[in-house]
Amino acid sequence: MRKILNENKITKRAQDSIANFHAAAVAEVENAVQNNEWVIVGMAHNIPVKNARKLLKAKDIKYKYIEHGNYFAGWKVRLAIKLWSGWPTFPQVFHKGVLVGGFSDLKAYLATT
Numbered sequence: 001m002r003k004i005l006n007e008n009k010i011t012k013r014a015q016d017s018i019a020n021f022h023a024a025a026v027a028e029v030e031n032a033v034q035n036n037e038w039v040i041v042g043m044a045h046n047i048p049v050k051n052a053r054k055l056l057k058a059k060d061i062k063y064k065y066i067e068h069g070n071y072f073a074g075w076k077v078r079l080a081i082k083l084w085s086g087w088p089t090f091p092q093v094f095h096k097g098v099l100v101g102g103f104s105d106l107k108a109y110l111a112t113t
Contacts, residue, residue, distance in 0.1 A: 001086070002086065021076075021079075021080045021083070022076060022077045022079075022080035022081075023080075025068060025077045025080055025081060026080050026081060026084045028066060029041055029066055029081055029084070029085075029092075030084070032064045032066055033094045033097055034097060036063070036064040037062070037063075037095065037096055038056060038061055038062065038063035038064065038093075038094070038095055039063060039064045039065075039066065039093070039094040040052050040053055040056070040063055040064070040065050040066070040091050040092070040093050040094075041065075041066045041067075041068070041081060041090065041091060041092040041093075041094075042065065042066070042067055042068075042090045042091040042092075043067060043068060043069050043070055043071070043074065043078060043090050044067060044069065044070035045070045045071055046070075046071075046090055046091070048089075048090070048091055048102060048103040048104075049067075049090055049091040049103075051103050052091045052093055052102070052103045052106050053065060053091075055103070055106060055107065055110070056106075059110065068081065078090065085099055086099075087099060087101065087102070089102055090102070091103060091106075093105070093106045093109075095109070
């Protein structure tokens, strides 16, 4: 796992800001991941997101899709989701509560299951 700054090196005020940074969007994704077998988190106009959705649809796999913004809007909300998951790009694909990764990771994952 990548390194993150230790909590004892972050002031209480900064910790509160971190915890509250688009907390509703993070809670939305966390809730979806807990309550759906498959979840794709993405953004509009993103080809890998579209490809991940097409792949699951082609395999007749039902999934929950959450979309936040596009290349021109919503980047702070997406940043909060990235910080929560640790995954740097979209889509973010989850299966049974576990982060699979992006589109190429999804293809490899489905090939082994």
